[in-house]
Amino acid sequence: MSTEGKPKAIPQATLERMATYLRIVSDLDNLGTERISSSEMQQIAGFSAAQFRKDLSYFGDFGTPGVGYSVKHLRQRIAKIMNTDHTHSVLLVGAGKLGSALAEYDILRQQNFHIMAIFDTDPDKIGRSVAGITVHSAEHIHDVNKCICARLGIITVPVDVAQQVANQLVDSGVEGILNFAATIIKVPAHVKVRYFSMKRELALLAYFLEHPFDECLEAE
């Protein structure tokens, strides 16, 4: 329907939903589903059908009126948009309980994000093997990443060394950081940071325990 690519500003919220759409269509594709309509997506994802269509419209045309969307096609297009149509190397810093769990739990099975090296600042952990990968000293992030050229990093170290580790990651060429340490880290403008804090999530849920009817919509 539209004619050409649209270099408009994409709402942050749209991008977050795109990642969810991608997961859903990937699941549907793996299940063998061939078609999906925006109203079916509403059922599955919890966002409105119009929201779904509007989100996609920022990136061009995806479906065919009267029919819906090809799941396979949607998956390919969104994967390309999200830049997950190929493998990304990832550095993991922090070989503690959480870091080890992440290395084994999610990544190795879910394609396209490969943890290529693990680092730690704790001398006791250096040299040991986690999820089949040797743990290096965090001092060597720069050197090791010369070979790997990873642009993504995950921080699972204690708060007091998080900033230092972030600096080293950035220094080694990392441009996207997922930070599990409960502290805000300062990075150059070209580096994107996403945060996750268990306590923060639980605090939000605790709030809603006393305010059950605020904001019941919003799904993933």
Place this chain on the structure above:
Amino acid sequence: MSTEGKPKAIPQATLERMATYLRIVSDLDNLGTERISSSEMQQIAGFSAAQFRKDLSYFGDFGTPGVGYSVKHLRQRIAKIMNTDHTHSVLLVGAGKLGSALAEYDILRQQNFHIMAIFDTDPDKIGRSVAGITVHSAEHIHDVNKCICARLGIITVPVDVAQQVANQLVDSGVEGILNFAATIIKVPAHVKVRYFSMKRELALLAYFLEHPFDECLEAE
């Protein structure tokens, strides 16, 4: 400055930031800092000073003009608002790598959220001990929670049993769920769900690798 409590609708985004403010003032308090101004908060949190003041204004008056905010007072007030001024019992379902790591890593040290019971659907895991807590069968969630009365739950089971586990949690009285399984779960309207997916976060970071100058603001 204002006269009375304000039962206005609180923006979701404000609540998310409130949780961050709470972490920051808690840290400052522990460090012995006594006062903070909104502009100092801007430095630390990355949100604008006006944003900080506006967010607080939804909940009443907190500071004194010309002086700033008492860190201790702010901490108490926000903790009360977020409902984290007392301990919450939490149920954890899924004693795999991630669940075990969460049980040990974050919660036990960070006060006010206590994992009181761990469950799993895998017979091999039932009866074993994780982080000093015996793993029960997920079938017994309802019974066990009769004693515990937890209103918060964490799901770290595989996607195919996530919905079933969610149902059992809700059935046992849980009203807030933190879901690490990569699937959207359906719950009654009074139950709040927060999602976390590693792949989703990494996909977003991957997007920004190719779009480094979109949305550089936004901190935690």
Place this chain on the structure above:
DNA sequence: AATTATTTGTGAAATAATACACAATCGCCT
């Protein structure tokens, strides 16, 4: 080929969130 039942894509309207700007307030200093 025309008709109907669907469903997309999107401009415009409605809603929500953020940034701005400044009056009100406070502590300090003289």
Place this chain on the structure above:
DNA sequence: AGGCGATTGTGTATTATTTCACAAATAATT
């Protein structure tokens, strides 16, 4: 006691996002 510099709290303006509503497009049917 009054003036000054600093900082809050908030009404308003601005910007961003979501919702709505419908024309355009398609397949199926007759």
